[in-house]
Amino acid sequence: MSPRAQWKGYLQFxxxxxxxALYTATSTSERVSFHTINRATGNRVRREFIDSSTGKAVGREDQVKGYEVGKDDYVIFEPDEVAAVVPGSDKTLHLQAFVAYADIDDVYFDKPYYLAPSDRGSEEAFVxxxxxxQKKKAAAxxxxxxxxxxxxxLIRPYDKGLIATTLNYDYEVRSADKAFEDVPDxxxxxxMxxxxxxxxxxxxxxxxAQAFDDRYEAALTELIKAKIEGRKITVRKERKPEKVVDLMEALRQSAGVTGEKKRAPKRAASNASRPRKAG
Incomplete structure (x- = not known):
């Protein structure tokens, strides 16, 4: 069964x-998911939007968007007012420029989609x-x-098609300065x-990617199976990693340099530095 396209339009070159057509490249639908249950009754809990002042439930038809301009003071927007600012669309991916893939900092990467031709007649142009x-090793x-x-x-070649990755806007990417300001020079x-x-x-x-399994997901699956079968669940305590006291000694042990042999591994001599055999 073919996957359902998330978006259909045109690619202009x-x-x-x-x-x-765009198809979602990643999905979390296969992950184990839980429902919230009332412990006392065993019934599933239902979420409701509650008025913060009256405590009464608010139906979907009475819910509108509001922008806070002061404490408990909101400007109200009707659905058609919000819809009025949605940009008009001609359903076309307009290629603005071609760049080297390495020129894009991957901190801006948001979500990947597979991009493929949506009908038989467009395959030659797409390819x-x-x-x-591919020939120019460029991304668009x-x-x-x-x-x-x-x-x-960001659109780039991938297998027999293309990958289209949505990019975060500059204002959405936080500056690294605050995160790294305490890192000493x-x-x-x-x-060492x-x-x-x-x-x-x-x-x-x-x-x-296939070499890295989701251990938490596997553990959840086993937990569910054990619970259904009525087996006893053992709750283990979290182990904290040991604090490194001697960085140099930890490096030596990691490199397999122990005991009296505590010198850094020798680099292989280059051909230029080896003595020549007498002719």
Whole structure:
């Protein structure tokens, strides 16, 4: 069964336009989910919107948007007033510019979507756009109205199609200055830096998403199974990681340098530094 498209429109490349569809690339629907239950009755709890002053439930038809201008003072907006500011849409992904993928800081990445042709007649134009981007190793910045908001997307080749990732606006990304302001300027060098580089080199590898399992999800599944079968649930206490007292010794042990052998791993001699054999 084909996935349901989240959005359908057009991809415009110069004077070339082709019909396309966006499909959600990630989903949390397969995760274990719980309902909130009344412990006393075993019944499911239902959420309601309650008036903060009267304590009475407010039906959906009586709910409107409000912007707070002072304490308990709100400007009220009717649904049609809010709808009036939604940008008009021609359902077109307008390619604004082509950039190197590495030029976009991934802190701006929001949500990825698969972008594919939406009908048979558009496949050749779609493949042309994808092939051109692959050849130039470029990504495209595009804009369109997506889910009631004007969004900026980064479009790049992926497998036989394209990936369109919505980008956060600049005002949505917090400055790193506050988060890092207490990090001191410390110069690391000598044996300590060599040990760190050695540990990184010995653990070098490639990323394989299938190699990383969701242990919490697996544990929840086992917990549910045990509960249904009436088995006893053992509640374990959380273990706190031990505090590192001697950073250098911890590095040595991580690198496998113990006992009397406490020197940093020697670097392999280059061909240029090796003595030549006599001819």
């Amino acid at each position: 110069g004077l070339v336009t082709c019909p396309v 042309l756009i994808r092939a051109g981007m 910045i595009a804009r369109t109205v997506l889910f009631r908001r004007l969004r900026t997307l 410390i110069k690391i060098k000598g044996e 830096l060599d040990l760190a580089k050695h540990i990184i080199a010995t653990k070098s590898g490639t990323f394989d």
